Amino acid sequence: MGPELGEVIVEFVRNGPYVKCSAVHAATGVEVSAIGPAAEPRAVERVAIAKLKRALSQR
Template sequence: MTAPDIGDVIFEMTRTGAYLKCSAIHVATGLEVSAMGPALQPEALKRVALAKLKRALERS
């Protein structure tokens, strides 16, 4: 996926029972963040991980 303000981002989803872990990796820097939430809402979890990645990029 390409985010207009930060560039290319890769998402990795891992399900464990009723929970889903979403990792977001910034292609240009290799910075990775993750978020966990309900497995029934993967798109919402992607939005959370992307927001977390944007905050992490601002700090670095």
């Protein structure tokens, strides 16, 4: 997840052709999620991590 973030908990939930990826920053409890095609879960995870980085930078 990158050393600058620290510990990040990632969860995937599939719903038909879509997957929801939630990412939680363990130290602060900030949570974000991203939804995308189930065929590309790692791409959806990258989007969620990018959203988490952006959310943390705005704090």
